[in-house]
Amino acid sequence: MGKEKPDLVYGTLDMLILKSLQHEPRHGLGIADRIQQISRDILRVEQGSLYPALYRLEAQGWIKAEWGVSDNNRKARYYKLTAAGRKQLVAETEHWSRITMGINRVLAST
Amino acid sequence: MGKEKPDLVYGTLDMLILKSLQHEPRHGLGIADRIQQISRDILRVEQGSLYPALYRLEAQGWIKAEWGVSDNNRKARYYKLTAAGRKQLVAETEHWSRITMGINRVLAST
């Protein structure tokens, strides 16, 4: 039945992660939960996408990890946004709005 | 200078092609030109993306091809939207607006 389309638009995950770290550090699953919750269940982030993305972002110097303990008393890796990460978030957000404007122009064309 | 990010959002090309065939058949390069023009140069479609996409869409039965002659008197393959293609266009458009709504909710979150 319903052939589900992917829940994420390819290439937006990095931006979403950076955004969800904007105000406070979070651990991996916490980030995924937040994205799902804020989007009101429209977006879901699979773990197989999440962790590679986190390494990517860390390797770029946009986030920084630190071991800590979660609310549930499990050890967890907390990520926080770096200064470069904030700049990157702005850049990606601008790129996103630019591209979506282009797409929406095409979709709106008669 | 600006490290250019990709000009397309991954996974939207099919939708854009279908949309640009909505009113009249076009040939391959004509489709690419149209997308670029309507988006006011924000989006660009490379040939290495275009033709595979066209085959994909044709294989799915969403477009149908026919040989013809272009305005410049060159032979060209004209694609036209099928009934199934119109349905698909609606479905993809809805999916797009749904996903972007989710992303925008995250981006708008405080």
Place this chain on the structure above:
DNA sequence: CTGCTTGCCTAGACTGTCAATATGAGATTT
């Protein structure tokens, strides 16, 4: 102890895009 949950992590496959290149044919220039 057993089983459930949380949280991290990895391997493999797949898909869509791009850069680069090739080919053919009509148009243009000389």
Place this chain on the structure above:
DNA sequence: AAATCTCATATTGACAGTCTAGGCAAGCAG
């Protein structure tokens, strides 16, 4: 008419990001 330019289709190889489908460790509940 020969050479060159442009239009248009087409293919190839590489690559990046996502997903499915697992596995591992440790805390909690029964």
